[in-house]
Amino acid sequence: MTLFEMLIAGLMGVVAVSMVLCAARLLMGPSIPDRAMAFDTLMIHVVALVALYVIITDQLSLVDAILVVAVLGFLGTVAIARYIEEGRT
Amino acid sequence: MIILLAIAIGSLFAGATYLVLRRSVVKLILGLIMLSHGVNLLIFTMGDGVRRGAPPLVDAQGQPPAGAADPLVQALILTAIVISFGFTAFVLALAYRSNQAVGSDDLDDLSTTDRL
Amino acid sequence: MSLTEIITLALATVGVVFIFLAAVGMLKLPDLYTRVHATGKAGTLGITGVLLAVAVHHGDLVAAAKMIALIAFFLLTAPVAAHMLDRAAYLTGVKRAPQTVQDDLAGKYDIEQGRLRS
Amino acid sequence: MIVLVLILTITWMALQSSFTLPDLIVGLAVSYGIVALASRFLSAPFTDGGLGRSRIDSRNYARLTMKWIAFIGFALWSILKANLDVARIVLFRRVEDIRPGIIAIPLDVKSDAGITVLANLITLTPGTVSLDVSTDRRTIYIHCIDVQDAAAVRDDIKRNFERRVMELLP
């Protein structure tokens, strides 16, 4: 493992820790929009993590996976937001 | 690595078992989902060595990368994932309908068909 | 380490830092509306940095094009998402933090219709 | 619609990472297929991304390209600034000191597209997130993470953002 790879891996670690923070918000809520937001952010983290992973492993095939995750993250957030609105008081 | 996955699998099975033993239909379903996660990981672990960094994509000459992951388990899991998705959807619809018919989330209320 | 690698590393670091900030902000800030600020912005910038790092690292045009497209996607969609979250939260009555100083919107919503009385 | 097909075709080729004639033909075919299938309903969902009640008027593109580029540059810069701003707040401000608030801003922009772009821009930039636009489209409500001076915020948005948007999308 080169130094570069190790450093990138270190960044991945930071992202992973950051994910835990997201997960905490996801669990804490308290409102549904809070959770939705946490979900959205988590998706961004996943994208970042995979992107860093791509840098280490040169698996360009994963780039499209990033695309999919990004799209899903956005669509999911919109959907949840609308879902909340539809069911509002 | 295997031991890591084994712990994850064990905890998934344990959690799933606990959840399906609850009275709430919601937890039951979540337990089933968790169970399928556990099984998928289990199959994954059964592959020809759990490998890092070499997905089963061969190059233009048809040569697999060194240490390529076991593609067969991946195909099997893919099948299993999709199947369990179908089942999850069905169980959800069923839970919804029986909740509608029985008017309760408590699984213990669903015992009339067994009564002697 | 080559120059590419250094640039890659720098971009990635910046990105990761902002992503981390987004997460911290999301935890730290007092209510949903303020948290959305943190995630909507820091997150976007962070991911941009990381994706640029990928583009630089690979250096080929196609990868770069895809990354740029992805960045554009994030830039376009992040505000939409933030806006929708806020709106949904407001409509469903998510509480604002006690230190909120001003609410010009208060009482303007026709809750049944989900539209603003103007 | 043609524009849409073309955009899709280009996307196709980008995805394929190959810009040959066959790719173009296949891309055109796929794009046309998708658009034709959905054409009956296209206008609404395509542009109705959640905020929009607007239509993209494609004739403006050529003329306004330069202005657009400048605008995008400005926007990117604002975004960067915004991030630093938020970073500062997140890192250095105590939670109790933050003064968030919701502010109403009167609108001069009339077109749907203009309002959409403005709203997005507001969201992307320092400490503000657009919340909703009033039904008569005269007012935009924004959430501000730190309202030290509501009037200053209003002023900033009207001068820096709305003006630039007005130039492109009246």
Add this chain to the structure above:
Amino acid sequence: MVFHLFLPIVSPLIGAALAVLLNRLPLASRLIALLSTLINLGYGLWLMVTVPASGPLVAQASGWLAPFGISLVADGMSALMVMLAALLMLTTIIYSFFSIDYERERHFYYPLLLLLLLGVSGAFLTGDLFNLYVWFEVLLVASFGLITLGGSRDQLEGGLKYVVLNLLGSTAFLFGCGLMYGFAGTLNMAHIAERMATLTNPGLQTVLAGVFLFAFGSKAAIVPLFFWLPSSYHTPPVAVTAIFSGLMTKIGVYSLYRVFGLLLQNELAIYGPWLTLLAGLTMVIGVLGAVAQMNVRRILSFHIISQIGYSIMGIGLASAAGLAAGLVFTAHVMIVKMALFFIGGAAEQINGTGDLKRMGGLARREPLLALFWFLGILSLAGIPPLSGFIGKLILLQVGVSQQAYLITAVAAATSILTFFSMLKIWNEVFWKKSYEDVSRLPRVRFGLLAPGAALVILSVALGLLAGPLVEYNTIAGQQAFDRDAYIAAVCGVDGCEAVYQAAVR
């Protein structure tokens, strides 16, 4: 290599897809269902004629070499089961023509039946462990659809239990597949058998056998994994209950036969006595459940469990003769049980209830129905010369000849309780006076009588012509227990390992 071995799978699959596509035309889905089933029946019969002489027939899906591709293997047991599945489905379809309401039909009743047939045929034919899992899921989800179709409260309640408990079983099967691949490195049954045959007991393979025993045991509804069956089987329309009784648990039995006859035959030395114990418990607890019930279909449902005990006893005896005996019994019970469900269903329809206490008078009102019911219960109770007697006799004979006296005694004793609970139905439904004026009860429709009658007549015929039946199943039992022949048929005389070594550097 037999390219047309796919027919029993392709025909219901394409049939079902077409039937859904043509759902607007009710007649079309009926016709398609009938046609597909007839194709399967014809092919199944052809297989039964061919296979005893030729040995197992093999086809490789997509043309890939075993053990790498998915093998389809038709040996005597598979052929019998494929044929029976189609035959039973045929009677169900005909019964359904006369008993299933338009609403159900419109909601894809016939396609679901075909898909059930698809899953069943696939399960019986495949020679690949994971593929077996897939077909299991096909038939399982089709059965989910069928058992809940209609959406009455009872159906939903019973359906939920059915679904959840069955899901647990198939999950066990799935991770069993995974473990098997991890352990044996292969999924082809012949290859697994070949590799497992080289192992000396006991070891991890013994644990795997436990996994499969659990998985298939819960499909087969052995004690103590049967709860899903009595909770749900009496809730859907009779036609559905009937086809379930004919097919569902038998898949589990078939799979247990495969596991212990082929895949993990060495483990029989360890599991044989335990299987026998489970068989005995299943017989007794099942029949006591039946004795306790006061509803036609519930009685019959508990009997399914009891009779599974006999089928399991066939494996527990741990020999080709035992498998043959189990097969004879299983084939018999599939036919007769369905017949009884059909006839009991017709009786339910006439009386407007399945509650024994409120039924009666049918011996006078419907002598033909009574006749066939009586013959059916005689057969179920193992009274000569009906097929049930042959099934019971052969099991007891093998039991005695293998000195398994206890299970033999239990099997014999269970059959008197079986008879007792069946006579309870006979007494209450047919002999007892009706509370209503008999002449005011509706007459049974021919379409509701004919399928059950046909199956009863088949049972009589199987009893009278039991020679060929036993002969066939003796061969089938031998084939099911002959690992070498199976392996040779699938991978060639050198075996799968040779093929594997040649292909993988």
Add this chain to the structure above:
Amino acid sequence: MLYPLVLIALVAAPVALLARFPGRERIAWGLALIPLSIFGLTLALAGPVWEGGQVSERIAWVSALGLDLSFTLDGLSLLFALIISGIGTLIVGYAGHYLGADSGLGRFLAYLMLFMGAMLGLVLAGNVLTMFVFWELTSVTSYLLIGYKHDYADARRGALHSLLVTGGGGLALLVGLLLLGQAAGSYELSDILAAGDLLRAHALYPAAVILILLGCFTKSAQIPFHFWLPGAMQAPTPASAFLHSATMVKAGVYLMARLSPALGGTALWDVTLAVVGGATMTFAAIVAMRQFDLKAMLAYTTISMLGALTMQIGLGGKYGAEGVATNILAHALYKSALFMLAGVIDHECGTRDLRRLGGLRAYMPQTMVVTALALLSFGGIPVMFGFVAKELMLEAALETELGATMSLLAVAAIAITAVAYLVTGWRLFSSTFLGQRSLAAMQQHVTDPALGMLIGPGVPAVLSLLIPLAFLGPISGLIEPASVAIYGKPIEVKLALWHGVNPALLVSLSAIVIGFGLARFGEHLANLRGWPAWSRGDMIFDRLIERTLAGATALTRAIQEGRLRRYILITAVTMLIFVGVPFLSFGLGSIRLDLDPQLQFYEILAAALIPIGVIATIKARTRLGAIISVGMVGAMVALLFVLFSAPDLALTQLLIEVLSTVFLLLVFSVLPVRFESFSEAWVRRRDAIVATVMGVLMGSLVLATATNDAFAPLAPFFLENSLEQGKGTNVVNVILVDFRGFDTLGEITVLFIALLGIYGLLRLRQGKGDATPERVTATEPAAEPVDTKR
């Protein structure tokens, strides 16, 4: 050519349905030609038997099981076949009169023909399995006959009792016969009879004997299984006459007699038979004295006679064999006559109760004469055939090889029985024909029945007198081969009325004297306080059935108790046992811990988040929290897939995760928001323990299996051949659509079926949300699920 004897009767069953049409008496007599022809045919076929030989034939049926239709006509079979067809002829004709008013006669005669066929098959069988086939058929057909008047609960009960007892015995018999066949190496009677010494020495002998005797005793109503026979009197009288005089109940005796050469000669066999038979004989004879119902009276004397026959087989010896054969014939004649006469009286007077009958001598003189004849034979009065038979019985008791005590006991028992018979006979005769004209007789126009109806009882009654007077020679010719078959060795039989003054005669005569002395007190005897209820046995049997039902119900309630979570718990524990026990026993050794030096911390993190997510799901108090936690688990699984080189999987997992979450949110929006703490603390603790054990088991199973590389996996093949043969570089996808495309086909089918199922679930609602029974309506012909509550 023996099978036609059986086949004719069986085929005649549908023909007999003709008797449902009017003109039943004549049709019945026409149908009586069928048994008559069987009788004739039997005689015609019997040529070799008179010379001490036998006729055999074999029709292949299920040769693999040793179950061929093998028939043998020897002396014993011949005797029985002639009795069955001969009495059968009379019964069929008689039934036409007895049930002449009933359109069900056709059905009745059809049952009767079936029964006759079964009975003929039983006695002609040359193979114990063949014999068993017909044995069971007699049980079933007699069930139908006894339950003929099934509108009455008593008839159903009697039929059920008889079937359960004889059917249960039949099962014991089957197992016994299988053991016998196993020991003898053949199911052929000839082989079994030839293997006597081998059998008696075989380890399976005691078990086989006990099981076979269980079958015989139940069928022949020996104590304590006797109770079903009086209950079987619910059958129409012609059926009773046939079943209980000549056929069904004799089947057990037949089998014991048939097997005694092979199985007899041991204390187990001989003493059991002698003791049980003697006890049954005496007990039933005494009970018979005390009955008021004509048919009940006859039923108990029948039981008594069956005991006598059993006892004689046990006593053994030349006289035992001779006595069995002779008594069978004698009993068949007088008892069939008596049953038919009881039917005549019942038919004419409308009652069989002795207390309501009387004074019929003036109205039914012909009937009285015939009855007297039959009763004289029954009572063993000299010059009647019954006397000849009884003398042989006494000889057997005196000459037995079972020892002096046994001999003395047997003689005493026979004497007591003889006395009791006389008392019974006298009571029957005097209460019916003598004394005051009864109420029943006055209310009806009582006369002798039509001549046709008297032919039935008349012929055997007259034969009971004629045989000893005129035909002892020819009958000896019939009895001899039968006795030989029972004895197993050649003997010479010469029946005679007068053997000189011997102990047997003395015993016999003193019994007659005492009997007539006691007969005067018969009525008083009957009126003495009754036997305790248990002596009837049927009540006990009813209680046994009730107990079984109650036990089964309690057991089923306890097992199938309705709560899904309990089912799941049992399932989980079963799984732990089925997998855990073998794993602990044999699998632990396979575990190898390979500590991977390359392990990355993000891998650890992703893996560690899974247990955290699991705990979060369990702890979640709202459904949303739980859903999100599960989603997180799914996302972590996807992440693991990414980290371990499975991009396709990761993508699929992620997409599925999103879709599942959407579905979950949609559906759970209608379910309660918060979880209530449904379960008690101990339940949760118990479940937690089960869950933990499950987790540990699965985890270690994974470890054990994954670290075990006994066999090389298939995977390399796919990697190497993907492009060349599968034309693709994404090996996973090539496997999915090509190498294992067949799986995928099934997989999308699963998805599709799930859709159809969901469509049906959501779009079709017939229950309307409640559990009211769905009645069948005109528009909805489906046999709908019905109410399940009780």
Add this chain to the structure above:
Amino acid sequence: MMPLLMMLSIFMLLRGHNLPGGGFIGGLLAASAIILQIVAFGPKTAQRILPVNYLLLAAFGIFFGAIWGLPALFAGLPYMQAFWLPEPIPGVGKIGTPVLFDVGVYFTVIGVTTKIALLLVEEPTIFPLPTMKSAPVEHEEGA
């Protein structure tokens, strides 16, 4: 947005034979896009994006997938044995029955998942959300 996603899904489908993707991923992608739109904007959106009967689309997918196994059967070969066009089609890639089968998978997945979502959303008690009305916001103290 949606046309782009549909295009992405087709792209994923076609490249699946060589790179991650394929009928499942493509189909799931399209389906999730449509479903998320349905959740956000109501069931009618589905018809706007892809105006078909999704149930029939699923059935067609099965049918389409299954029939491409038949040519082999008629040729006396095992079911689903692959037939490939000799040359790859420019811009699309190699075409053979396995790829066509994958297209069947793609249709089935889209049809099934979308139809399930539609069925759920069209339930009057599910959508718009009933219990949300009684409990608009869930406040909980965390896990």
